[in-house]
């Protein structure tokens with residue numbers, strides 16, 4: 001999936017991609033705004049990861065997120081060596097966390113996975129009009145979505161779904177220690193407030209993945225998250241997937 005092109009430019013772009021794929025030995029990886037050539041992409045040979053991904057990637061958009069999910073699976077695996085729970089802020093249909101739960105066999109773990117979302121899109125309290133326009137969730141049936149997400153995670157007694165607005169919803173339930181933190185709310189204010197509330201709870205060695213860090217369309221988020229991490233003496237690894245990765249020390 002490639003976004004932000006007019007129909008005319010999309011045709012030109014796809015023709016150029018086709019020409020690279022045909023001429024470059026070994027072919028090309030091109031999806032989710034990421035194009036690369038000459039890479040092994042070894043995670044495609046990881047049967048357990050691919051089975052977990054394929055079990056939950058239903059739409060073309062979800063299927064295009066393979067590399068981002070590889071990053072989350074890697075972060076999740078490493079977080080298993082760190083004290084604390086797993087947290088995702090911004091869940092939507094539960095795609096990323098469902099892949100992770102299956103991949104890590106989360107039902108066998110003695111830790112919790114906390115999933116925070118309004119399940120009705122970006123709330124006015126924590127987002128701008130422009131952000132709400134960019135990510136229009138008005139067509140969502142909120143109750144139905146919430147029920148569907150509860151159903152997806154019903155095999156996991158240690159997954160806790162918290163419906164409400166971040167950061168207020170932390171007042172009811174928030175883990176003392178966090179090993180894995182995925183922040184993906186498509187909104188600068190919401191993400192900064194989540195970081196403010198949760199950063200100190202992330203254990204040393206814990207992993208933080210910021211889904212929206214590297215996108216040109218979200219440059220204000222890039223600036224705000226970089227400043228926050230600088231102030232907290234941490235550095236963000238910007239990944240070609242658009243994600244930002246932080247190793248807590």
Ligand SMILES: C[S@@+](CC[C@H](N)C(=O)[O-])C[C@H]1O[C@@H](n2cnc3c(N)ncnc32)[C@H](O)[C@@H]1O
Pocket residue numbers: 089090091092093094095096097116117118119120121122123126127137164165166167184185186187190
């Ligand atoms: C891009 S989606 C999350 C996608 C998800 N991580 C996945 O794997 O498919 C962003 C989500 O953030 C949620 N969200 C945005 N601001 C929020 C807030 N302040 N509190 C709770 N949820 C919020 C929206 O409801 C939406 O479902």
